Amino acid sequence: MTSQLLYEKYRKSLEQKFQKLFESYLPRTLYDPSAYIMKSGGKRLRPILVMLSAGAAGGNVNKVKNAAVAVELFHNFTLVHDDIMDNADKRRNNQTVHKKYDSNTAILTGDNLIAHAYNYLLKDCSDNNKKVINIFSQGIVEVCEGQSYDEAFETSANVSIDDYLKMIKKKTAALLEVCCSIGARLGGADPKTIRALENYGLNTGIAFQLRDDLLDIFGSEDKFGKMIGGDLIQGKKTFLFLKAMQNAKGDDKNLLKSFIRNHGIKRKDVSKFKKLYEKLGVLDDTEKEILYFNRRAIKSLNSIKDSNYKETLIWLVNDLSGRKN
Amino acid sequence: MTSQLLYEKYRKSLEQKFQKLFESYLPRTLYDPSAYIMKSGGKRLRPILVMLSAGAAGGNVNKVKNAAVAVELFHNFTLVHDDIMDNADKRRNNQTVHKKYDSNTAILTGDNLIAHAYNYLLKDCSDNNKKVINIFSQGIVEVCEGQSYDEAFETSANVSIDDYLKMIKKKTAALLEVCCSIGARLGGADPKTIRALENYGLNTGIAFQLRDDLLDIFGSEDKFGKMIGGDLIQGKKTFLFLKAMQNAKGDDKNLLKSFIRNHGIKRKDVSKFKKLYEKLGVLDDTEKEILYFNRRAIKSLNSIKDSNYKETLIWLVNDLSGRKN
Numbered sequence A, B: 001m002t003s004q005l006l007y008e009k010y011r012k013s014l015e016q017k018f019q020k021l022f023e024s025y026l027p028r029t030l031y032d033p034s035a036y037i038m039k040s041g042g043k044r045l046r047p048i049l050v051m052l053s054a055g056a057a058g059g060n061v062n063k064v065k066n067a068a069v070a071v072e073l074f075h076n077f078t079l080v081h082d083d084i085m086d087n088a089d090k091r092r093n094n095q096t097v098h099k100k101y102d103s104n105t106a107i108l109t110g111d112n113l114i115a116h117a118y119n120y121l122l123k124d125c126s127d128n129n130k131k132v133i134n135i136f137s138q139g140i141v142e143v144c145e146g147q148s149y150d151e152a153f154e155t156s157a158n159v160s161i162d163d164y165l166k167m168i169k170k171k172t173a174a175l176l177e178v179c180c181s182i183g184a185r186l187g188g189a190d191p192k193t194i195r196a197l198e199n200y201g202l203n204t205g206i207a208f209q210l211r212d213d214l215l216d217i218f219g220s221e222d223k224f225g226k227m228i229g230g231d232l233i234q235g236k237k238t239f240l241f242l243k244a245m246q247n248a249k250g251d252d253k254n255l256l257k258s259f260i261r262n263h264g265i266k267r268k269d270v271s272k273f274k275k276l277y278e279k280l281g282v283l284d285d286t287e288k289e290i291l292y293f294n295r296r297a298i299k300s301l302n303s304i305k306d307s308n309y310k311e312t313l314i315w316l317v318n319d320l321s322g323r324k325n
Helices: A003-020 A028-038 A045-056 A061-085 A103-123 A130-154 A161-186 A191-218 A230-234 A239-247 A250-261 A267-279 A282-303 A308-321 B003-020 B028-038 B045-056 B061-085 B103-123 B130-154 B161-186 B191-218 B230-234 B239-247 B250-261 B267-280 B282-303 B308-321
Strands: none
Touching: A003 A045, A003 A061, A003 A308, A028 A061, A028 A103, A028 B130, A045 A061, A045 A161, A045 A191, A045 A308, A061 A103, A061 A130, A061 A161, A061 B103, A103 A130, A103 B061, A103 B103, A103 B130, A130 A161, A130 B028, A130 B103, A161 A191, A161 A239, A191 A230, A191 A239, A191 A267, A191 A282, A191 A308, A230 A267, A239 A250, A239 A267, A239 A282, A250 A267, A267 A282, A282 A308, B003 B045, B003 B061, B003 B308, B028 B061, B028 B103, B045 B061, B045 B161, B045 B191, B045 B308, B061 B103, B061 B130, B061 B161, B103 B130, B130 B161, B161 B191, B161 B239, B191 B230, B191 B239, B191 B267, B191 B282, B191 B308, B230 B267, B239 B250, B239 B267, B239 B282, B250 B267, B267 B282, B282 B308
16 A cells, blocks of 8 residues: 555544544533544644654554554644634634633633543553553644743744744644554654654654745745634734844844834734845745755654554655645 | 541642642643642532542552542643633633643643543553543543533523533532542442442532632632623533523523523623522522432432441532532
């Protein structure tokens, strides 16, 4: 089976689960929004990473499907809460949970998703899997810390590219690392294989966030499923912005400094910044950075024995590079 | 040692831990508010229930201290998020987290507390304690469901006393049940003892919430640490309100119906409702109901062998009945 077909096969089998999740739970005031976000699609990247990692470690892919559901619940909890914090209207081309319902409902929905995530994770854990639960919890801690740095950076004038990379490691890459770690461990991997897959996840995650930063301004709203320029409006110091600051001089630099001073820009100025980014070559810079982390991700897998799963993990890195959403 | 001295001893030893929690963690934008809420005091009832239950089950009280920290983290997560939802200004006579910082920080703080709670819980779990983690997660689910019912009831015209009791079992009593269950299990209790302590926690929790409803209107703001009449202003259909509806006739009933229609009352009308409650005898009705659940809690412990811990659990039921905060 080609890598793409394998990915699709897993995606479809997971999708069936997600479409039926929380159907029979009460109260519906809590579980309708929970089902809504879980049914709203997406790449299902994180649960598939759990399955591929288990496979690459020589384990049974079908025995980690609940853990796969757990990481998708975790991911969606972060989306629901982040969208409140970012006051975002759209997610995956749908209304965000707090817009469709209200903020209180969205807070509670996120909280509830976390707890259900643990219950799913436990289903695939045997008695000696305490470490797996620990890694999952630590993943939530990392995401919260990353999100807190991200928020703090919005109003900080001194954010370096190193600060930014440290932040996205926590905010985005940690969860992908957790997915690979849990898949590997439940799949019975030895410590070296666990480490290899964790590194794969971490580097893939960094590249993933860099691509996200890029799509936020150079993507197509329809395909990306979110408002274009959202990061700029919110004052997010993305990789593109920080590179632009490095490259700019004179009036260009002053324009970028006004972004820092005003903690973002108005919606009408998004295209002006897009043109500035193009002029300053930050698109190329970002693609180069993505390539660097992609190569590290693939190199991490060198020590693992060849398999269809490993091949798919490699394919995935390149596929994610071409993504539009 | 008397029960009161034992409780105080545990409280002090836990308090030392809580005062130092999150001291060295980064970023401070996340951990200052986390430390702030954990240092803000309170009765520390839930962690002490873990310890007393472990003791009553014949276990080593000192080996469940991390689990005790876990339930207090869980409790404080719910407080931080509930205070956002209820738009509360004050908690334990301090500013609430979302007022002192902001809502985004408070959302993130709550999320982070949950994850740390699991990490603490895991410290006291051996490999065969999967069930303990399951119970903890299910506790979070129950609290979320209870909170969702509570919110839905604010705008519902048909809430019965049975609905109310079902709601507070989830919103408040489930966590106390979880504390006793986890303490008992980690203390090595047999299934019968586990069930006895769980029942104790559940019934104590119901009585606790009924007392909370009562203090919301008949308490003293200084001692209660929260605004008096908050439930009435928010349109909460507490036990007192539902009893008043049962007892009232004529104009009194019409006044209560206006509360339902308007989803609450204005601050200036709180004393009018207090007088009405007094006239309708709902204070007595609530005390009777509390007594009923207190007796059930104490009776649950009949099957457990006598000990200083059991004695303290019994003392605690009566002590909580006299609480002002």
